[in-house]
Amino acid sequence: MAEKIAFTKMHGVGNDFVIVDGRDSNDHDWSALAVEMCDRHMGIGADGLIILERTLFADLMMRMYNPDGTPDVCGNGLRCVARYAVEEGIVNKDILYIGTLAGVRRAQLHRDESGQIVAITVSMGQPQFEPASIPMHVAQEPVIDFPLEVMPGETLLITALSTGTTHAVTFVPELPDDERFLAISPLVERHPLFPERTSLMWCVLEAPNVLSMRIWERGAGETWGCGTGACAAAVAAVLKNCASPNVPITVRSKGGELIVRWRPGAEIEMTGPAERVYRGFYPLCQ
Structure with a gap:
């Protein structure tokens, strides 16, 4: 049996x-x-x-x-x-x-x-910003709005960090449609600058301290939620002065909402x- x-x-x-x-x-x-x-x-x-x-x-x-x-x-x-x-x-x-x-x-x-x-x-x-800790083959630290050439004529501004696993965050005016999401995301995941591959969080600032995102996870493809990714997106928003560290950040994805709290120098807390x-x-x- x-x-x-x-x-x-x-x-x-x-x-x-x-x-x-x-x-x-x-x-x-x-x-x-x-x-x-x-x-x-x-x-x-x-x-x-x-x-x-x-x-x-x-x-x-x-x-x-x-x-x-x-x-x-x-x-x-x-x-x-x-x-x-x-x-x-x-x-x-x-x-x-x-x-x-x-x-x-x-x-x-x-x-x-x-x-x-x-x-x-x-x-x-605590989030990790050192390129060796992300890991990412760049000299810039922290990696904020790095122009990542995905293909000829296609460059994304990437904020990269590790929240226990590698994440690339890009802020866009609107979330990508299926064609763009499915074409670009796998190329970022396997970009040569990320030796261990990376997840990609497509993010839109909907309101002060409110983000919406579409998620491509390394090794999994599109997912409805990503806790480490939500944390990475919230940290990236603070780094870019798109969100205040004094107020909890709401991160929305297809599966629902997570609440993230982070101040520079402190540990990230996530509730959901x-x-x-x-x-x-x-x-x-x-």
Whole structure:
């Protein structure tokens, strides 16, 4: 009989994940399974596979794999893990610490009067602006409005930084249509100046401290939400004096809204929802 893996499908503002409690699992090739399980036609379908592991340095360890099997860091996934861990009894407190590839992150659950979880705030660490830390092959620091030539006759002004993972942010008068988005975004992701590839956040300043964005994630393509990307967009808006660090920044995407707080020199905080979709069992091929 084929082995089965128990999983829970969750999402944060439409950014969806397959979560597996791997603390007592056999040694699986999670990278290969991410490719298989995240496929939206032949698998479960998700923007990433998240594996929970034991660690001595936090309440638990979160390992996230993109649909192409590459390991990464994910802010929306972090909120999903926090809710999952509490509701499954893995952690019995509303403030918990979760290990990631970018370090240990703090998560705090917010409840309504009936005790229901309505939002989660996660610390996302300090943004990194050094080109070597992004990483990006440029000498400019910080990388603000860098003219990135995507193709002959096509240059985007890019603000690049790392919020645990590489992001390029471009502010435009209006969000791109499908033709432009699908033509340009993959070229930016794989641009030679980004040795580890990059996600691209197309952003519009809708109002003071209100951004809307369309998201291209490295290793995943278009997604409805991106927590690390929302943080990168908010930080970029502050750097460009498009938003005030004294007021929370609302970042809107196809899947919903996230609230980001950041002051220069401080850690980023992000608040948003995390929702359970369903549970299931995934059979492993023999």
